[in-house]
Amino acid sequence: QKEVEQNSGPLSVPEGAIASLNCTYSDRGSQSFFWYRQYSGKSPELIMSIYSNGDKEDGRFTAQLNKASQYVSLLIRDSQPSDSATYLCAVNVAGGFKTIFGAGTRLFVKA
Amino acid sequence: DTEVTQTPKHLVMGMTNKKSLKCEQHMGHRAMYWYKQKAKKPPELMFVYSYEKLSINESVPSRFSPECPNSSLLNLHLHALQPEDSALYLCASSQGPSQFFGPGTRLTVL
Numbered sequence: 009q010k011e012v013e014q015n016s017g018p019l020s021v022p023e024g025a026i027a028s029l030n031c032t033y034s035d036r037g038s039q040s041f042f043w044y045r046q047y048s049g050k051s052p053e054l055i056m057s058i059y060s061n062g063d064k065e066d067g068r069f070t071a072q073l074n075k076a077s078q079y080v081s082l083l084i085r086d087s088q089p090s091d092s093a094t095y096l097c098a099v100n101v102a103g104g105f106k107t108i109f110g111a112g113t114r115l116f117v118k119a
Numbered sequence: 120d121t122e123v124t125q126t127p128k129h130l131v132m133g134m135t136n137k138k139s140l141k142c143e144q145h146m147g148h149r150a151m152y153w154y155k156q157k158a159k160k161p162p163e164l165m166f167v168y169s170y171e172k173l174s175i176n177e178s179v180p181s182r183f184s185p186e187c188p189n190s191s192l193l194n195l196h197l198h199a200l201q202p203e204d205s206a207l208y209l210c211a212s213s214q215g216p217s218q219f220f221g222p223g224t225r226l227t228v229l
Contacts, residue, residue: 040216051209051220052162096161100216105150105174107218109161 012099014110022118027084029113031097034078040100041073043082045093046112052096056082087117122146123221125210131227134200140224142193142210150174151193152218153185154209162209168193200228 011034021027029043040059044052056071058064058080064071070083080099084091097110123144132138142151150169154162167175168187176185182204184196193210205228211218 042217044220051207051223054217054219057217105152105167105169105213106164107216111161 012097012108012110014095014097014113016111016113018114018116020116020118021087023087023089025087025117027087027091027115027117029082029084029095029097029115031080031082031110032078033080033097033099033108035099035101035108036075036078037102038099039102041071041080042098042100042107043069043071043080044096044098044109045091046096047093084115087115089117089119091115092117123210123212123219125208125221125224127224128222129225129227131229132197132200133229134202136200137196137198139197140195140208140210140226142195142221143191144212144219144221145191146212146214146219147190148212148214148219149190150213151187152211152213153183153193153195154211154220156207156209156223166195197226200226202228204228 013032043056045055046052058071058073068085072081094112096112098107100107126141153165156162165179166185171187182199186194207223209223210221
């Protein structure tokens with residue numbers, strides 16, 4: 009059973025702080041990794057994709073991938089109340105169309 | 120056009136009704152997907168079409184019937200649904216591994 013595990017939270021951080029979201033996956037053959045943001049009642053929005061070990065930065069977001077440890081993380085710097093949402097980690101099964109989603113981590117950013 | 124559109128936004132239907140959900144994308148993406156999402160759960164894959172051919176059917180009950188009339192359109196035909204089928208139905212498309220979601224259809228089965 010291919011799995012993607014996330015801490016369901018809620019994770020609460022003060023405004024301006026760094027929010028750190030973590031994800032582990034079971035399939036060593038996975039090649040593509042994604043973070044989606046989902047506001048309540050809305051659809052998931054792709055915010056980061058990462059394919060190789062290391063860090064990838066996009067504005068206030070940094071994705072980190074460690075394939076040896078089967079670990080993906082998302083850092084949100086200078087967190088804003090508008091970042092309050094559920095963050096879904098997603099892993100693409102190698103070579104196919106199937107993407108496995110984690111259960112999501114709820115993030116609350118307190119003003 | 121860089122988005123996936125879905126209609127209707129909301130749908131309420133009885134268990135004997137037949138209805139259809141529609142999805143459209145004009146990004147030239149080769150793959151289109153249907154997902155079902157229940158409250159506080161992650162999206163669950165239902166079907167994948169690649170180049171207008173059904174590639175994945177995740178053992179979805181036959182009361183859900185997908186159709187891909189052309190490379191831009193994806194339909195999900197609904198018949199004899201159960202109240203437990205009430206959920207957010209999401210369409211997505213992709214050219215590579217990154218999938219882009221439409222806004223979803225909120226379905227309620229009475």
